[in-house]
Amino acid sequence: MSFSTHLPSRRGDSRHVAIVGGGIVGIACAHYLNLQGHRVTVIDKGRVGGGCSHGNCGYVSPSHALPLAEPGAIFSTIKAMLKPNPPLRIRPGLNVPLWKWLWNFSRRCNRSDWVQSGHAIHPLLTASMQLYSELIPSYELDCEWTKQGLLFVYKDAKALQAYAPIDALLRRDFDEPARLMSARELLEFEPALSDDVAGAWYFEHDAHLRPARLVASWRDSLLARGVVFIENQTLESVTESAGEAQSLKLSSQCIEADQFVIATGAWTPQLEKVLRFRVPIQPGKGYSMTMPRPAVCPQTPMILPERKVAVTPWETELRLGSMMEFIGYDSDISKKRLRLLTRAAADYLKSELPDSISETWCGWRPMTYDSTPIIGRCPSFSNVYLACGHNMLGLSMAPATGRMISELIAGEPTSLAAEPYQVERFTA
Numbered sequence: 001m002s003f004s005t006h007l008p009s010r011r012g013d014s015r016h017v018a019i020v021g022g023g024i025v026g027i028a029c030a031h032y033l034n035l036q037g038h039r040v041t042v043i044d045k046g047r048v049g050g051g052c053s054h055g056n057c058g059y060v061s062p063s064h065a066l067p068l069a070e071p072g073a074i075f076s077t078i079k080a081m082l083k084p085n086p087p088l089r090i091r092p093g094l095n096v097p098l099w100k101w102l103w104n105f106s107r108r109c110n111r112s113d114w115v116q117s118g119h120a121i122h123p124l125l126t127a128s129m130q131l132y133s134e135l136i137p138s139y140e141l142d143c144e145w146t147k148q149g150l151l152f153v154y155k156d157a158k159a160l161q162a163y164a165p166i167d168a169l170l171r172r173d174f175d176e177p178a179r180l181m182s183a184r185e186l187l188e189f190e191p192a193l194s195d196d197v198a199g200a201w202y203f204e205h206d207a208h209l210r211p212a213r214l215v216a217s218w219r220d221s222l223l224a225r226g227v228v229f230i231e232n233q234t235l236e237s238v239t240e241s242a243g244e245a246q247s248l249k250l251s252s253q254c255i256e257a258d259q260f261v262i263a264t265g266a267w268t269p270q271l272e273k274v275l276r277f278r279v280p281i282q283p284g285k286g287y288s289m290t291m292p293r294p295a296v297c298p299q300t301p302m303i304l305p306e307r308k309v310a311v312t313p314w315e316t317e318l319r320l321g322s323m324m325e326f327i328g329y330d331s332d333i334s335k336k337r338l339r340l341l342t343r344a345a346a347d348y349l350k351s352e353l354p355d356s357i358s359e360t361w362c363g364w365r366p367m368t369y370d371s372t373p374i375i376g377r378c379p380s381f382s383n384v385y386l387a388c389g390h391n392m393l394g395l396s397m398a399p400a401t402g403r404m405i406s407e408l409i410a411g412e413p414t415s416l417a418a419e420p421y422q423v424e425r426f427t428a
């Protein structure tokens, strides 16, 4: 990628905005800032789109309004962790920020906080769905965008029925109804499933896409519109004057700008010294594996809640994804962990999975303990904005995040209430 040192800053009315982090969130910020007429530079320490935005499951899911910290989550977590090779692993060791995070998370596992976080997340989800529906065709982003809905498939009839109160809550408080399908109805709808399924809940308004293709195609579209991308440059420090950031010192160059956006996902806490502020984000490691489509391939994306595995079909491939590990920035992809994915899919699908795997992958979700992203000004600087902490739903919340950042930088009223996302909520 081309780059130049000391890019000129303010020119007429348009300002130069430097975005650190070229994941889906940084890209979405670049899009809306570019639309406002700013000169935009996106900087990444590696490849643009090479972080968590690369190998995720590709769901754009307004139905996922209710977060992980649900009532009873502590008990069910402990129970799950006592089983061999559980999908959730926690290794806190002497990691004090992780202990604090876990403590704060545990305090939110009650109905009132659960629903409150849902009301913070849901507007970003529904607005992003609307924005994707407009911008993917408008900018001809090549990403297999498909509005096919999402199934929650169960084998156990009691577990299927146990979801009914959550459906009622999603229906009543969030207008996100799911349709209950009997086994017969489900097998007619999705013949790729094995005959012993009990049924499913179907969220027909969800969508899915190929995340790496979206990022690549969106980056190309932004490049053509004048956005500059700088790869393999790590943010190391910030120069400031009277509380205003002036320039970024990167691995081997400096960038001056008028406004700055930090969209560094799960790495954001590593910027504590640079930002003079520690965001309570923990890396939540997940895995995926991608393979050719099996002989009888599902048509509809599905979650297998009893096994905590997600299955995403695309035109030529199938992806399985799962796991949540709080074990620091460990990048090992163990075969044992991947077997959890293939065993689950093999138990639920009629066809055998192909032997040839095109990609195995792991990534770190940027997890906040209240499941809500951080979007707003960084307390230490008047012109640095944070867009991070999108948890398990960064793809699903990126467009509305980018739009909000562009509105905040312009000093305009925000389309969605900005208060639930401000970082000050952690210090209040």
Ligand SMILES: Cc1cc2nc3c(=O)[nH]c(=O)nc-3n(C[C@H](O)[C@H](O)[C@H](O)COP(=O)(O)OP(=O)(O)OC[C@H]3O[C@@H](n4cnc5c(N)ncnc54)[C@H](O)[C@@H]3O)c2cc1C
Residues within 6 Å of the ligand: 020, 021, 022, 023, 024, 025, 026, 043, 044, 045, 046, 047, 048, 049, 050, 051, 052, 053, 054, 055, 056, 057, 058, 059, 060, 061, 233, 234, 235, 236, 263, 264, 265, 266, 267, 268, 271, 284, 285, 286, 287, 288, 321, 322, 362, 363, 364, 365, 366, 387, 388, 389, 390, 391, 392, 393, 394, 395, 396, 397
């Ligand atoms: C298995 C799995 C499945 C998932 N499925 C879904 C799904 O179906 N739908 C959904 O909505 N979400 C899903 N997610 C979550 C989603 O992938 C994340 O929330 C999202 O990718 C976060 O995007 P981001 O741009 O904030 O972070 P990232 O994509 O990680 O981007 C951050 C970027 O910042 C760069 N960076 C970091 N530090 C620096 C620095 N100091 N200097 C310069 N650059 C830096 C990194 O290199 C990286 O490219 C899934 C996650 C996993 C792990």
